[in-house]
Amino acid sequence: MLGKLTIDALPYYSDIAVGGAVIIVLGALGVVALITWLGQWRYLWTEWLTSLDHKKIGIMYVALALIMLVRGFIDAMMMRTQQAVALDSDGYLPPDHFDQVFTSHATIMVFFVAMPFLVGLFNVVVPQQIGARDVAFPFMNSVSLWLTASGAALVMISLVIGRFSTAGWSAYPPYSEAQFSPGVGVDYWVWAILVGGVGSMLTGINVLVTIVKRRAPGMRLMMMPLFTWTALCTSILIVFAFPALTVAAALLGLDRYLGMHFFTDGDGGNVMTYINLFWIWGHPEVYILLLPAFGIYSEIVATFSGKRLFGYESLVYATAVITVLSLSVSLHHFFTMGAGSDVNAFFGRVAPLVAAPTGVMIFDWLFTMYRGRVRFSVPMLFTLGFIVTFVIGGMTGVLLAVAPVDYLMHDTTFLVAHFHNMMVPGALFGYLAGYQYWFPKAFGFRLEEKWGRRAFWAWIVGFYLAFIPLYILGFMGMPGRLERYYVAGWQPYLIVAEFGALFILCGIIFLGVQLAVSIRDRVALAVSTGDPWDGRTLEWATASPPAAYNFAVVPHVHGIDAWWVMKQAGTAGHRPARFHDIIMPDDSSAGVVLGAMSFVFAFAMIWQIWWLAAVGGLGLFAAVLSQTFRDHAGHRIPASEVEAIESRRTMAPALAPGAPM
């Protein structure tokens, strides 16, 4: 009746795991109680969960990312604390629990923090940057969101029911095979990846079609804002790379469920196939995460320097070159697997080439700032912090790309430090900068500056304290993922790293405080003009927050920095002579139902509750079917209403009290 699910699935194996489960359950109940107490279920359902508005979907993506960031960070804090104390001792985490923690930390950070964060920013910003009213496939957008949320929910519920994988975020066989990992942990991983992966795949198609097909009249490819360029290249990478992740996870699942022999020890299995497949996705994924951040930095540097981007075309070409190169270097993730010196030599030569276009970007940003009037607001601070710190990561990357050196450094904390150097100041700082930069776009008021600065300093100091020691420990030969160790010389560095993690904890708390303070002072922080940073690109031409249709009249574009050009020409904010009816998509509950059904299906498959899997599968089919034959799922906003909304917008600046600039 309940498959493998018994009372033993509750996490009695460790007190800390019980504590985690209790926190998750109480947190969920608390949220439910709060919404009920506020009487906001209807509002939440009609205005948010079933919304097909790309801005709201984007905001929900970012909210998901921030929630999961907290969870992923708690995992990180637990690991740092364990390593700080586990000299010649067990520390406070049992080995099996520690292994779950490092697996879920990375799985969450890559799939359920970084991916939803960047997709959320795409959603809020890209349609507005290209002068579009919506994405190409609004319903599919909602499906992507809820599939991603469903994947995240699977990882979260593994805290309460059963255990998560102990096989690391890359789930290398043969350890991840049923023979060595017989529990449900790896199954949780497989299904979270499959469900979330389909969500990402659909987003890739959606953004790609939106950018290619929905640009405002006159906007040629070489006029697109840099962030849109990186969104386009990222989507191409998603479409090319994610199938490989799906295949890798699915074949691992077939091995585990049907006893096949793709990656098993013996019977014709070949673990190298998994590793190849995984990194065919995995390396492009690095740039799927980094390119959007590069786009954000480009927008911010230009805006806060008050200058046109230096070398716009070279930035576009650099983005394109990185896109192509990222598909051809995957083997540098496993030089030590014995592919032979010829193969290693080839990939060892190709891998450092990525440094060239990245270097071009760094110089372009520096030259954009050169002789600009640089304003050091919070988004700019994150950008400057990125530029300085990322260069260190780039250089350690070139070092690791030398195959003989990699033989020494592979699987040490040097590697851990390197990829965190790429992912934290490289990707996450970019998303946080974008969050600060576009927050007023989405909500109509800015985030408070003082707490933002504090958050930045806590993050960057924390980063250096947490990861420079790991570089040093890597040179000293400390392997990654150690649950305990016997070298006394390592401990001081690990304690310093623990302090770094505490600084980052402060950074996260300050971000929370900043949000709370900003909501409290939202009237004083309101952006009446809709253009708080004196922006350059089209997203600042709409109201903040934008009307459902973004643009009452779709603008004509004549060059890059379209909004800046309009402001210079004095045509910005002109009231159009005539308004037209606008057709926008209706809300749909099918997306959230589809996400919920995918969760039910995956959960049932993990615990092998076959009747429930059938229910979930049928529910999925029904949700898809309900949308298949809908052709006119849109409502008309009459011209008079558009006019009324736009009039309110032009009146607003006069009414706003002491509009701050």
Place this chain on the structure above:
Amino acid sequence: MTDAVVTAGAGEETEAERALDERAYGFWIYLMSDAIIFALLLATFVVMSHSTADGPGGQTLFRLPHTFAKTMLLLASSTTFGFASVAIAAGQRRRSLAWLSVTFLLGLGFLAMGISEFYGMAVAGAGPWRSGFLSAFFTLVGTHGIHVSVGLVWIVLLGCEVALRGLNPFVASRLCRLGLFWHFLDIVWIGIFSVVYLPGIL
């Protein structure tokens, strides 16, 4: 990038036309990603083609007449889908339904032969759990079979829609995408036939 890409978004098209155009473009991109899935499964099969773990190999398992007949059914179904497309373009509802039905039957025949082949192999001790080679074979051919099954369900659904609602531009565009899907599966099968079956038999 072609001209169409650069000048996209011009104001003359109506909303509905643009939506259909975007759907077609999006569907091509989806097919591309699906092609990558098949390419990776094919590559995996090639890597594992000698990993028989002392079990049976392709030479003893594959029978040319059976595979050839199966292939002919699928190729014929692509042709009949072509006739259906011609009828759809001409707005001939009954004729398009008839050709869709023939396509469905041919596809069903292909699927039935595939299932009987799988069943025969599994009974003879050559199931997917026997060796890495057989895992790769069953997964590759099975993934294609699942796609064909989805295509069959889709044919039924759209057939019902044509019967009930007639051939409006939306239905025609859906049928067009179904056609792309169906022909795509044909191309994939030709890849499977040439890489999996022929070397095993010859």
